[in-house]
Amino acid sequence: MISINKKLILLGQIKWKQRIMYNRATKLGRTHSSVIACSQELDILLNKYQGIQFGNKMESQYSKVS
Helix, strand or coil: CCCHHHHHHHHHHHHHHHHHHHHHHHHHCCCCHHHHHHHHHHHHHHHHHHHHHHHHHHHHHHHHHC
């Protein structure tokens, strides 16, 4: 089971990456390679967070069946 602290850290990383991406997009344009790379990094963080959320739901479903 993932601790709440790990989820909070991941959420902080997501918010930070969003700010960086927004600032770069504002200065460089949305299609700049730096913005696209940042967007891809953000996707990875979001996928990790979604995996945690999905994993927790699966754990709770299995515990109800047992």
